[in-house]
Amino acid sequence: MPTAHFLPNNQQSASNKMPRQINRNLIFNQIRTRQPISRADLARSSGLQRSTVSLIVEELLAERWIVEGPTGQIPRGRRPTFLNINGQRGVLAVDIHPAQTTLAVLDLGGKILAQDVVVPPDNPKKVVTSIADAVRNMIAAHSDRSFDGIGINLPGRFDPQLEKFIFAPNIDWPVGRIKTRVEQATGLLVVVDNVANACALSEIWFGYSDSMHDLVTVNVSEGIGTGIIANGRLLRGEGGVAGEFGHVQLDPNGLPCGCGSRGCWETVASNRAGMRYYSEVAQKPAPSFDAMLRLAESGDPAAKEAIDRMCKALGRGMHMIASALAPSEIVVVGDITTTWHMTGPAIDAEMRKNRLVRVPKLRPARGGNQARLRSAVALVMNENLL
Secondary structure, X not given: OOOOOOOOOOOOOOOOOOOHHHHHHHHHHHHHHHOOEOHHHHHHHHOOOHHHHHHHHHHHHHOOOEEEEEEOOOOOOOOOEEEEEOOOEEEEEEEEOOOOEEEEEEEOOOOEEEXXXXXXXXXXXXXXXXXXXXXXXXXXXXXXXXXXXXXXXXXXXXXXXXXXXXXXXXXXXXXXXXXXXXXXXXXXXXXXXXXXXXXXXXXXXXXXXXXXXXXXEEEEOOOEEEEEEEOOEEOOOHHHOOOOHHHOEOOOOOOEOOOOOEOEHHHHHOHHHHHHHHHHHHOOOOOOHHHHHHHHHOOOXXXXXXXXXXXXXXXXXXHHHHHHHOOOEEEEEOHHHHHHHHHHHHHHHHHOOOOOOOOOEEEEOOOHHHHHHHHHHHHHHHHHOO
């Protein structure tokens, strides 16, 4: 499975003792973020020798990861030829939630070009087939594009060798064979990972964080999951279940959790918890979580109280993560980030309420609530470009 062994945009070039592939990724990401860019400017921005840059560029051109564009105008000397990422290549994202699956077509820069939602059929045994069919139809609808692979985000821990869930308390349908079924339906590379792990890789792949500083992504959705980058690598732990902070018990007398325990962090801090708070305060069913956020922004008292209770619970959990792992950054993923000007300070204040040896930077994932979809590019490219 992918690990964070590539260099992000703002790091220095690899030493001679490090794999050549790291320099390839460095050059590719420099082109992605600075395009159009000349070879000379690429050498300056990457810190690599021109001969090394030239060799890697020729490889990437031959493999069609990048293309040459127009030539530039300079006062004298040889006119530079600009380089761009190949806009005809793309990745298909499959973002699975318990109640629906979102599909998206993205270019290699992470731009979302098309999006669709698949509601699972009532028969649990038909869910994987319905997703595989939707993926095949999406690819057919974009036949003008070359797909380098499919990235699938799962709300649980997945064993790719055995193709089974290790831990997925919020999914009640058999998803274990989804990798094989989608590969058979499309003939493409399929990379499957936990959504929080994928988002952690994405933060580094797209250069929003460097792999030299530890970070934790916290995915806030129907449940809560975390992905951990430690010492430059994705931390999986024994059996691949590292990062299940959402199922750390905060209240032994709390509500039942899908994992079988009581009072887990996600029972008090997830989107479901926020909607439950709203119902308790307003004495009526909660709207969708997105709608509740909009109500809170507009000043609705019940929605504001619900979101405030949720943010305080999130902050207490962030304190737990900061105390246990001392990351440089905690990066939040999910719809809660769409109102970060309101929710971010509340979460941060609660996290800092009790003393911390090291206070991490708390920020939303780049790309906001689209971060889950964009992470599919990191999954596929980290597997494919090396």
